[in-house]
Amino acid sequence: MDFSKFRALIVGAAVILPACSFSESALWPSLTGEDPAAETPAAAQPAPAAPTTQTADTGMANQPPLLGTTNFQPVGVTPGQDTGTFVGRKVAELRSELQRLQDQVSNHNGQLQTMRADMVGNAQTYHNTVAAVNSRLQVGTTPGNPILVQQFNSAQVSLDNLNVGIASMNKLATSVAGMSTMSSYLAESTAAAFGVSGAVDEDHRQLAILQDEVDQTVVLIERLLKETTDDIRRQSNYVATERSNLNTLAAGIKTGEIYGASLSNVAKAASGPGPIAGKPMDTSGRRPLVVIRFDRDKVAYQQALYNAVGKVLERRPNAAFDLVAVAPASGGPARVALNSTKARRHAEDVLRSLTEMGLPPARVAVSGKTTAGAKGNEVHLYLR
Numbered sequence: 344m345d346f347s348k349f350r351a352l353i354v355g356a357a358v359i360l361p362a363c364s365f366s367e368s369a370l371w372p373s374l375t376g377e378d379p380a381a382e383t384p385a386a387a388q389p390a391p392a393a394p395t396t397q398t399a400d401t402g403m404a405n406q407p408p409l410l411g412t413t414n415f416q417p418v419g420v421t422p423g424q425d426t427g428t429f430v431g432r433k434v435a436e437l438r439s440e441l442q443r444l445q446d447q448v449s450n451h452n453g454q455l456q457t458m459r460a461d462m463v464g465n466a467q468t469y470h471n472t473v474a475a476v477n478s479r480l481q482v483g484t485t486p487g488n489p490i491l492v493q494q495f496n497s498a499q500v501s502l503d504n505l506n507v508g509i510a511s512m513n514k515l516a517t518s519v520a521g522m523s524t525m526s527s528y529l530a531e532s533t534a535a536a537f538g539v540s541g542a543v544d545e546d547h548r549q550l551a552i553l554q555d556e557v558d559q560t561v562v563l564i565e566r567l568l569k570e571t572t573d574d575i576r577r578q579s580n581y582v583a584t585e586r587s588n589l590n591t592l593a594a595g596i597k598t599g600e601i602y603g604a605s606l607s608n609v610a611k612a613a614s615g616p617g618p619i620a621g622k623p624m625d626t627s628g629r630r631p632l633v634v635i636r637f638d639r640d641k642v643a644y645q646q647a648l649y650n651a652v653g654k655v656l657e658r659r660p661n662a663a664f665d666l667v668a669v670a671p672a673s674g675g676p677a678r679v680a681l682n683s684t685k686a687r688r689h690a691e692d693v694l695r696s697l698t699e700m701g702l703p704p705a706r707v708a709v710s711g712k713t714t715a716g717a718k719g720n721e722v723h724l725y726l727r
Contacts, residue, residue: 407466408577410459411570415452417445418559423549430542434549437533441557444529447522448564454515455571462508462578469501469585476592480601491596499589505582512575519568526561533557584608587701594699600646605701609656620663623710624727631723632664637689638719648693648724649700655726665725666690666697668711671718679713686720687711693722 420442425431476494484491533554537547587605595602603609633651635644655662668690670682690709698704 407462407470407581410462410574410578413566413570414456415448415563415567417448417563418556420445420556421552423552424545426543426545426549428541428543428546430536430539430546430550433536433539434546434553437529437536437557438553440525440529441553441560444522444525445560447518448560448567451515451519451522451567455512455567458508458511458515459574462505465501465504465508469498469505472498472501473588473592476596477601480595480599484599486599487597488599495589495593495596498592502582502585502589505578509575509578509582512571512578516568516571516575519564519571523561523564523568526557526564529557530554530561590699591701594645594696597699598643598645600643602646602649602700603653606649606652606656606697607701607703609653609660609701619705620665620708620727623667623708624665624725626665626667626710626712626723626725629725631667632726633724635689635693635722635724636719637685637721644693645696645700648696652697652700652702652724659726663706663727664702664708665727666694666707666709667723667725668709669717669721669723670711670713671720672713672715682720683711683713686722689720690722693724 420438423434423438425435472494476491476498479488479491533550536550542550584605587607591602591605632655633648635642635648652664668683668686670679670686672679674682690711694704694707694709697707
């Protein structure tokens with residue numbers, strides 16, 4: 344895409360095309376650079392960019408984390424003969440309890456395998472749908488294309504189904520945790536039966552076999568619980584990530600542009616909830632990362648804005664920003680007030696775009712100023 348058709352500029356050496364290389368100085372604006380509003384028109388134009396091709400790899404719809412593959416089949420219960428003793432009857436009772444427990448394990452294992460198969464199917468449908476949307480956006484399309492809107496809705500349904508699967512897995516994990524308690528009780532009861540008087544040798548032989556089978560069942564249930572819990576954790580993180588990506592995809596469909604992963608996911612390397620911009624900082628003498636000049640209707644700045652902020656977050660996941668509405672200081676008080684209001688609205692639109700792209704609004708402080716060097720309404724984005 345030729346960004347020279349638009350007035351969305353990256354100030355300095357940072358050219359805002361995805362295939363260009365970024366130097367350290369390009370990503371970090373000079374703190375002593377002049378205000379772009381005072382630059383000459385020639386210096387304000389972006390340098391011509393070499394033709395580039397964009398691949399379908401946009402960072403969207405990353406492959407879901409692998410689910411566990413273990414098939415949890417119980418070892419079975421060895422039958423025994425009734426010795427007629429009290430301990431023999433106790434062994435038969437414990438054997439019956441173990442059989443019921445293993446039947447529950449088999450039932451829960453079947454549920455888990457079915458849930459996994461459903462999740463794989465929903466994930467595949469989701470990825471295919473998102474890939475189709477991105478492919479269409481990549482070659483170019485109309486803003487708000489109804490075909491893409493329909494595909495987006497289908498992708499959202501698939502992701503919702505994955506969320507339903509996670510909820511079902513949570514219920515399963517609760518049931519497995521209950522079985523774990525029961526298996527511990529059986530292990531303790533079996534061990535205690537060895538100390539009961541009145542047993543014959545056959546009772547202890549059967550108890551030893553039963554104890555081995557109980558211990559194996561305890562281990563099986565623990566593995567079942569751990570693997571189910573791991574599946575829930577990984578899938579929950581994955582669905583949360585794709586929710587953010589879908590919000591950014593919706594913004595791309597709205598403008599007819601291909602963006603990529605949500606900015607919140609680009610910055611996922613940051614620890615904790617991320618910084619809060621708080622009050623606006625003084626931007627005097629600082630060089631802005633992005634300058635958007637609103638000298639016409641419907642300025643297409645979104646792609647340039649996404650690329651610039653995304654590159655910064657790749658290097659500094661905890662980055663915060665100042666968004667400044669700049670209005671000309673000429674034309675009398677009434678004209679200045681009108682331009683300031685318009686510039687503020689443009690800044691709110693830019694902030695809305697950043698939010699749709701996944702950047703938390705708490706990371707951006709919005710302010711406004713007037714300057715004699717500005718020839719029209721502008722919005723500047725500064726890196727803190």
